Amino acid sequence: MPGLNRRQLLGSLALSAVAGALSSPVFAQCSRASSSCADWSNLKWRPGIEGQRRADLGNGTFLNPIVAGDRPDPTLLRDGDDYYMTHSSFDAYPGLLIWHSKDLVNWRPVTAALKTPIGSVWAPELAKHEGRYYLYIPARFPNRRSIYVIHAPSIEGPWSEPIDLDLPDHIDPGHVVGEDGTRYLFLSGGDRVRLTPDGLAKAGAVEHVYDPWHYPENWVVESFSPEGPKLIRRGDWFYMITAVGGTAGPPTGHMVIVARSRSINGPWENDPGNPIVKTQSVSEKWWSRGHATPFEGPNGQWWMVYHGYENGFWTLGRQTLLEPIEWTKDGWFRPKGGDLSAPLKKPLDLGEQPHGFALSDDFSTDKFGIQWAFYDPAPNEAARVRREGGVLHVKAKGTTPSNCSPIACIAGDQAYRVECDVEVDDGAEAGLLLFYNRRLYAGLGLAPNKLVMHRYGLQRGGRAPQGLGRKCRLRLTNDRNVLTIHTSTDDGKTWEKFGVQMEVSGYHHNVAGDFLSLRPALYAAGKGEARFSNFTYQAL
Incomplete structure (x- = not known):
């Protein structure tokens, strides 16, 4: 690099190395735990609803x-x-x-x-x-x-x-x-x-x-x-x-x-x-x-x-x-x-105050706009959804999560678990995702008698557990950007771990644009209808 002395050259090379490392899983792990990097694991937030972190200590x-x-x-x-x-x-x-x-x-x-x-x-x-x-x-x-x-x-x-x-x-x-x-x-x-x-x-x-x-x-x-x-x-x-x-x-x-x-x-x-x-x-x-x-x-x-x-x-x-x-x-x-x-001193101490809201949903009331929102919806998107007896009925649309306007919510915890019962008609595919945008998502879908794995925004078949039919309870655990999936065919009494775990720390704007976040989401693609019930969220 003409015009740079040795110190400037080394500094320039160091900055280049940092720029290349920032988006890597290694840097994400380093920034949390390595003794050679800042360690923020000692920060303690006060648990709120469902264990969600809250600022008020x-x-x-x-x-x-x-x-x-x-x-x-x-x-x-x-x-x-x-x-x-x-x-x-x-x-x-x-x-x-x-x-x-x-x-x-x-x-x-x-x-x-x-x-x-x-x-x-x-x-x-x-x-x-x-x-x-x-x-x-x-x-x-x-x-x-x-x-x-x-x-x-x-x-x-x-x-x-x-x-x-x-x-x-x-x-x-x-x-x-x-x-x-x-x-x-x-x-x-x-x-x-x-x-x-x-x-x-x-x-x-x-x-x-x-x-x-x-x-x-x-x-x-x-x-x-x-x-x-x-x-x-x-x-x-x-x-x-x-x-x-x-x-x-x-x-x-x-x-x-x-x-x-x-x-x-x-x-x-x-x-x-x-x-x-x-x-x-x-x-x-x-x-x-x-x-x-x-x-x-x-x-x-x-x-x-x-x-x-x-x-x-x-x-x-x-x-x-x-x-x-x-x-x-x-x-x-x-x-x-x-x-x-x-921690900083609060502007005003009014005693115990409510904060946030539960992300678990029994689908008995309309939480669209407060919790749930369609991703990139058509003008009549709300017509796809109805609630009846604690079940969210969603008309299938498109062919994959990329074009079916998934229904997502915002999570603010470094580690959390979501579960939901999913049931599908013939011709439909539905499931649980960690959804960033139409190009980048991960999770698991259910079609009649089979599973569909989503990773990097791509999809392929997954090994189906014994007894799988049109209904399954799905669990996604996002533990500091590592996704683990479980399935249950007996209403959550027993769980089977899915054979692939996914590292998702790169699912963000500097990789895929759009300034968004990785969000728990429900999706229904194909034909017919999917039904969701008993959605639960728990911070870990």
């Missing part, structure tokens, strides 16, 4: 993440003493699950605001203006992309049908009201657009208003990608918080930068401390930290929420993190939570 402190599992691009709204939050829901419908909290650590679901498919949903913005609630939603079909808005008189809804704002070239809207009362959406790339007073249409052309701060060229990042602008007003200043460095890619890429202006029209002054949040090393607990929203919490203390990948667990997606911040004498703010690997 019960002693006035919390340990991130505040919402475990694939909850990226958090947008948070303070509404009096209540806090509401939602996240990117991508190809899952119903989507945009809104969460509620009083203490910022314990969160409960409210409703899924988006019912009508408008494409893959990225980085929405939740806002309230003059008593009405708004969600600004970037979404993309393969041949169409734009930013939409839905609105409601109450956070619980009913939420309107999507309105197209005709913004095909941008993502990640950030809503703000200027000093003269004008409403704006700030957009990716340092652009913005003025809105009509009702917030339901553009009131002008997109304009470029800010050149984001740029990191040194020798930093290890994915790409520049200025996105996720969040605007707040404090005192005489407007603050713009932006993500740069790429969302996934190298763990040290994603970061948080800040600029400020006395007017919403600029000029914008970059924070001399940029970036204020950045993963410095692959040995840290949380990777790719970014897409932050600062806000004033209880008792006048300030916080910010953002997302990050958990060291060794890209498969869980980007999880929601909470960090305290403090304001400096010269009017900037600084994070106070370190690398977020240690």
Whole structure:
């Protein structure tokens, strides 16, 4: 490498070696257990419902993440003493699950605001203006992309049908009201657009208003990608918080930068401390930290929420993190939570509070939008499903998990087990999966008198246990990215281990794109109908 001295050359070679190793199972194992790497096995979360990890440790402190599992691009709204939050829901419908909290650590679901498919949903913005609630939603079909808005008189809804704002070239809207009362959406790339007073249409052309701060060229990042602008007003200043460095890619890429202006029209002054949040090393607990929203919490203390990948667990997606911040004498703010690997004091201790929800499902009530969602559904996908007597009936569709719109839920634990009774008609194939996207999934399916193994997104026949017919109870155990499968033909009294175990740590965005997570899923392909019952989840 011309122009490099020996030390620089060795450093460059070391970075190349790290880049090649990051996506390997060896690195995932190293990051968890090896004495030569950071060991996070001593971190203890408090078990919640079904043993699911929860941030609240019960002693006035919390340990991130505040919402475990694939909850990226958090947008948070303070509404009096209540806090509401939602996240990117991508190809899952119903989507945009809104969460509620009083203490910022314990969160409960409210409703899924988006019912009508408008494409893959990225980085929405939740806002309230003059008593009405708004969600600004970037979404993309393969041949169409734009930013939409839905609105409601109450956070619980009913939420309107999507309105197209005709913004095909941008993502990640950030809503703000200027000093003269004008409403704006700030957009990716340092652009913005003025809105009509009702917030339901553009009131002008997109304009470029800010050149984001740029990191040194020798930093290890994915790409520049200025996105996720969040605007707040404090005192005489407007603050713009932006993500740069790429969302996934190298763990040290994603970061948080800040600029400020006395007017919403600029000029914008970059924070001399940029970036204020950045993963410095692959040995840290949380990777790719970014897409932050600062806000004033209880008792006048300030916080910010953002997302990050958990060291060794890209498969869980980007999880929601909470960090305290403090304001400096010269009017900037600084994070106070370190690398977020240690417990922090809770913003407000209200005693025992409910958090999360059970993932086990007896299919007696409709949990679509709260727990379950179709992957990449057609407009009439819900017509495939009916519940009757504790059984979920699903009409078969397509030929494989890749084209049958599996029904998935988000898991946030490093190790867990799911079980379900599955029954199929002639011509149908159905089963349990760990599903990432149409190209990458693993699990086991049942067809009459035979099993179908899924691995790498490919499928082949599997040895059928004695007595297998049209019904079988299936069990998937995901133990820190190692999948083990069991089958039972006697309603779970005895179990037979399937002959293939699978290592799935590579089932994530840096391998297959789409910014998703590996999720427990039900699928029904072929013809006829499949029936699911007694779905259970247990964190290990």
